[in-house]
Amino acid sequence: MSTIKILYFARLRDELDCSEEAFELAAESCSVAQLKQQLAERDGVWQQVFTESLVLVAVNKAIANTETVIQTGDEIGFFPPVTGG
Amino acid sequence: MSVLVQIEDFDVAALYNTLKADAPQIGAIVTFTGLVREFNDDASVDSLYLEHYPGMTEQVLEGLIKEAAQRWPIINAIIVHRVGELRPADQIVFVGVNSAHRDAAFAAAEYLMDILKTKAPFWKREQGPEGDKWLDAKTSDDERATRWH
Numbered sequence: 080m081s082t083i084k085i086l087y088f089a090r091l092r093d094e095l096d097c098s099e100e101a102f103e104l105a106a107e108s109c110s111v112a113q114l115k116q117q118l119a120e121r122d123g124v125w126q127q128v129f130t131e132s133l134v135l136v137a138v139n140k141a142i143a144n145t146e147t148v149i150q151t152g153d154e155i156g157f158f159p160p161v162t163g164g
Numbered sequence: 165m166s167v168l169v170q171i172e173d174f175d176v177a178a179l180y181n182t183l184k185a186d187a188p189q190i191g192a193i194v195t196f197t198g199l200v201r202e203f204n205d206d207a208s209v210d211s212l213y214l215e216h217y218p219g220m221t222e223q224v225l226e227g228l229i230k231e232a233a234q235r236w237p238i239i240n241a242i243i244v245h246r247v248g249e250l251r252p253a254d255q256i257v258f259v260g261v262n263s264a265h266r267d268a269a270f271a272a273a274e275y276l277m278d279i280l281k282t283k284a285p286f287w288k289r290e291q292g293p294e295g296d297k298w299l300d301a302k303t304s305d306d307e308r309a310t311r312w313h
Contacts, residue, residue, distance in 0.1 A: 089215055089287035090298040140220035142283070156217055156285075160301035163214070163245060163286025164198055164257050164277065 081107055081151040088158035094128055104151065111136050112145040114155065133160055165233070165241050167225040169216060171248040174258055179242055183262040186239050192266040194273040198257035200250050209292040214247040214256070217285035221245070224284045232261070232275055236268035243276060245286065275312050282309040 081104035092098050102114075115136075119129035128134065136143050137156040149155060168174070176197055183193045200212055229241045244258040259276045263269040288299040 086217070088217055088285070089289070093298070137217070137220055137285070140217070140223050142224070156220065158217065158285060159287065159298070161282065161285055162288045162299045162301050163216070163284050164281040164305075 081105075083149060083151065084154045086154065086156045088156060090159045091128060091132075091134065091157055094124060096124075104149070108148050108150045110145065111138070111143055111147045111149060111155075114149055115145070134158070135160060165226070165229045166243075167222050167229065168242075168244045169218075169221050169225075169247060170244065171246065173246070173255055174244045176255075176258060179244065179258055179260050182242065183240055183260050186262055189264070190239050190262040191264050192269040193260065193262045194266070194269040195258065195260040196273050196277055197255055198277075200252050200254045200256050202252045209290045210251075211291045212250045213289040213291055213296070214250060215287045215289065216245075216247050220285050225280065228276055228279050228283070231279075232272040235275070236263065236272045238263045238268055238272045241272065241276065243280070245280075245284070247286070249291075278305075278309045278312060281305045 083102050083104060084099065085102050086099050087095055087097055115129050119126045135158050138147050138149060139154055140156070176195065180193065180195055225243050229243065232238060232241060238261050240262050242258065242260045246256050250256055259273050261269045261272045261276070263272070282305055290297045290299065
């Protein structure tokens with residue numbers, strides 16, 4: 080079992096109607112780009128969010144990019160551009 | 165060096181005194197306090213809700229302070245950011261820096277605020293009788309942050 084935890088924040092969470100999920104990777108590891116592609120294959124709103132909008136990603140609470148490698152047990156956070164301060 | 169992410173309001177005088185405790189080693193303290201502005205174009209907005217990514221937020225802010233300490237000879241820095249429900253005129257963010265001379269304190273405080281705006285995982289949602297609306301990121305904030313690259 081190659082399970083990762085995915086968290087969704089702010090507008091993304093509302094649009095996807097999902098705050099957190101356990102996700103099975105097909106292999107021991109994959110890239111952020113590959114994960115986004117798999118999520119985009121789910122259905123309308125997932126496809127829209129992961130292909131059309133600007134989605135930022137963190138791996139284990141550190142900002143990451145599409146080439147970052149994800150491994151079993153990792154925590155992935157997806158979120159829109161930040162608006163604090 | 166300290167980072168606080170909290171629901172409660174903060175006391176600027178107490179934070180200033182923490183920075184002043186490093187005297188007489190220091191010759192300058194710069195503090196910035198951000199307030200919730202009156203909601204510009206939409207009078208039907210009652211309040212703001214601030215969400216963040218617990219754990220990551222603290223990590224990002226601590227990293228920013230470390231980066232500032234490498235760039236400028238600062239002695240201490242404090243960042244406080246509130247989350248949860250906020251109303252116009254509420255204090256939302258505090259950045260305070262001390263150093264031997266004012267130039268380092270001014271620059272580091274401005275750097276911390278500019279990068280916080282574009283890197284720290286906070287999101288604002290406007291709340292009103294007609295529903296909620298997530299705010300969009302501003303390109304002017306991105307432009308300000310690129311000055312420090």
